[in-house]
Amino acid sequence: MPSHQHMAHLVPPLFEQGRLEDFTRSGRVVSHTMSPRDDTLAVYSSPLSIPQTSSAQGAFHSDDHPIYFASKEEAPRSERRVFITDTSVIFAATQNLIKVSREENVTLLQNDDAVRALGKLACDYVNFCKECCLYASQNISRADPLQYDAEHYRRLWTCFSLFAVLYLPEPGLEDAPIGDELMEWLNTHFIEPSTQEGDELSSQERPWEDPAFWPYLTRTCLRGLSKASTFFLKVLSKHPSAYLQGLAQELSPLLTNHPRLYQYSAERDFAVASRRWKDKVKTLRLELDRVPESERDDGFENWWDRFSDIVGILEGRGEIVKKVCMELGADWKEVCSVWGIFVDTRLRRQDLPEVVAQVIDEMPPDPTDREDMVHSSLFLGRPAQALSEAAQLDIWLAAHLADLMEPIELIDPEADDSELSLRQHYILSYAEYLRTDPALWRITVDYMYSCGSVGTGMADQVLMRVPLRLENHAAAGTSGEEAASIRAGHLAGVLKSVNETCFEYQREEIRRMICRIAAQTFIKEKEYGLAISYCTSAEDWAGLGRVVDLVLEEYIAQGPEQFARLVANIAPSLHALRTDAGTKIPAPGVFLHRLMFAVRFAEFHQRRASGDGQGAALDAVTMFRDDIAPKSWWAVLLCDALDLLRDGSMFFTSNDACLLIQKLEEIHLAVGQGAEDDFLPVLCRVTKRGKKHALQRLEVARLSLAKYYAKCGAIGVGGRPSGWIH
Structure with missing residues (x-):
């Protein structure tokens, strides 16, 4: 390949011609970074760590240097995308055929039906090349210009059809004259x-x-x-x-x-x-x-x-x-x-290479014509050389020829020092070309996953970098319906496709990783119900704990109304966790209880806001009685619960009041023993005041409860009062 094809010309230039030494003295160098998402390269100037003279730096030390994006391959477009998509279906059918043969422990060449099917798939490739050639040759006006002309597809057509003629005859005709x-x-x-x-x-x-x-x-x-x-x-x-x-x-x-x-x-x-x-x-x-x-x-x-x-x-x-x-x-x-x-x-086929060798001694093929070189290699019975020439004509051709050559034992299926077989080398080279268009990720990973452990590792990385487009504003490429469907708890769009791909290739660890990535997006969007759902799907219990902490932080930062609204969609996730406990790996109790508290605490505030004081009181008491509320939140829950007593309402029974007084006494006792950091910090953050003010609020709460309990005894609310209060 000519050396100039490896050069990239930056427009506008980073520095003028003849000023390389000035640029070097400025303390800056030309740097580049590969994109982890596709096959693009970012080129830019960056400073060296060593100090340089200030005068030289002044000429180039500027933040307005552009960043250049380049790729060694042009991304597929127009008719090329259709060609790639259509032929990927044939590739998938080929992998399925080979998979079935392996499962039946049958060598493909020993099965006439399998050989016949493989020949049919080769003919399908030939026909697609032909159709694309005919389409590209039509003299019609097009909305998008052709990426490859008819001549290119004609070359693919001739090469693939010759391969089919020479190497995939009908079973029984392998030894028939070929003229x-x-x-x-x-x-x-x-x-x-x-x-x-x-x-x-x-x-x-x-x-x-x-x-x-x-x-x-x-x-x-x-x-x-x-x-x-x-x-x-x-x-x-x-x-x-x-x-x-x-x-x-x-x-x-x-x-x-x-x-x-x-x-x-x-x-x-x-x-x-x-x-x-x-x-x-x-x-x-x-x-x-x-x-x-x-x-x-x-x-x-x-x-x-x-x-x-x-x-x-x-x-x-x-x-x-x-x-x-x-x-x-x-x-x-x-x-x-x-x-x-x-x-x-x-x-016959087996005698053809000898005849061809004699002919090309006198009439050699054109070494500058890749098509002719592919033809001659196929005629001479040199499949590996044919693949090398085909890769220079079009990597698509080399990949799909190699994919058919390996099962019919034309090339060695064993890996070389690079840990790749010849087929895998060309398939992965083609998959790398497909990465120039991130939208083709589904096809890209299909090719990669067919290439052993190396290809599997590459495909995993592609899947983890697929843009899921989960943002609530429905990013480009995601419909509003898809976004709404996801937020209704249904898999949709790209996220659904990624999950299906992980399931198809049994990539459970990658699926969980992608669920973690989705959860992070939902956390940013404050879609906490979805975040919990995807943490659960990923069995990311530490992540689940972080989400619950963030949910509770919403109460501290925004107050009960905003908190209750954000938690409204969490209840279904809690129900799912309880339901799935018998069939899946259960969430650790500490995280489940913390989630239960967030949901019940939000329901408590929803009932308070709607005027259901009786229901809110029952929620508060239940959280204490069932040991759902974390100790760090006892003080906050007590203060919020006692707000129900301000208008003289009698929502708590005497037993309820006793329980609340007991919790208050435990807080005071712990604080007196130096454990105030276990009980007071959250209340301090909610009130935005210090510990002294928090203790004062709890004293007021104790007095209010004592009066309430006395009132219960006087009017007989809640039955016989407990005898432990003095």
């Missing part, structure tokens, strides 16, 4: 002679006087185009030479009745017919040789030499085939294809 298939491939992809040439010649009254006549006729005979050949042989009935008229008349049925393998059910019948046909060609040669020397030229051309070349081709004379092809400007591919039709009609 007809090669000629069909040649006539499909390298059309000669052109229809225009035939039209021009057929419009002439004496076409044999045209210099293009004999080359055209010879080419149609070489290619087995008998209809075109017989048409122009019939035209020679008007030729002034009676000898040529007669010879043309005898040649025509020979071309029309040339035996071809596909016309026979048994190869033996084909061989017998070929021998008889060759005998007729010998007879034609004898008649041709009888033509007097003086009658062999018509004044425009030595027709006898031209006719003799055609007969020499039919006779199967290799030196004539090579000479004629060189004169016609044909290449080695045409010689090799013609060889199996005329020279060696029983040429």
